[in-house]
Amino acid sequence: MKNTLEISLLVCILASSSLASAATNVNLGSNAFRIEPIAGYETVYRDTPTPHTSTRVIYGGRLVLGSGFLAGELEYTKGSDTENYSAAPEKVFHEDEKAKLGLRLTHPFNQYFFTSARLGAQASKGYKEETNGGVVTRTEIPVKYLPYAGASLGIHFGSFISVSAGTTMVFRDSSDMSKNDVQNTLSVSIGVN
16 A cells, blocks of 8 residues: 555556647647646645644646646645644644646636636545654555545736646545645646647
């Protein structure tokens, strides 16, 4: 189970390169492939030491395959946060890696502004370190697969560069929306011929 996320990422990359080969043969146009560096923050649900939410910075990248209305997306993000408490545990550190594979629907308002909706599945893994009385205990968090959905607004700067701001919800518990993760990101898209 330790290497499950790496295997999932490898499968996603192989599937993406297959889609890229197919897209090249179909000639989807100058914006068929886009690379998007990502920076943002996310609010995540924590159940220890008591139920609460935590906000942290995330960073990563996204590959978008396709142009026009429908495209595929592959995304990788990483984030970490530290929480300090006055009682045991005195400090809790979390680090997570997340990979998303899904579809993106894009609607242009005009030649400059556009909106996108996204839907897919996320694989995540990580670890937690708790400090109690100076003793650090590390716990591996097993791989989890969860659905996600989101939306973004963006602006084009010429033919190959655009900037978008988006919000994505990762559904941990459909019966209690407060337990879902919310990711707010800013990305710069660079189109590649």
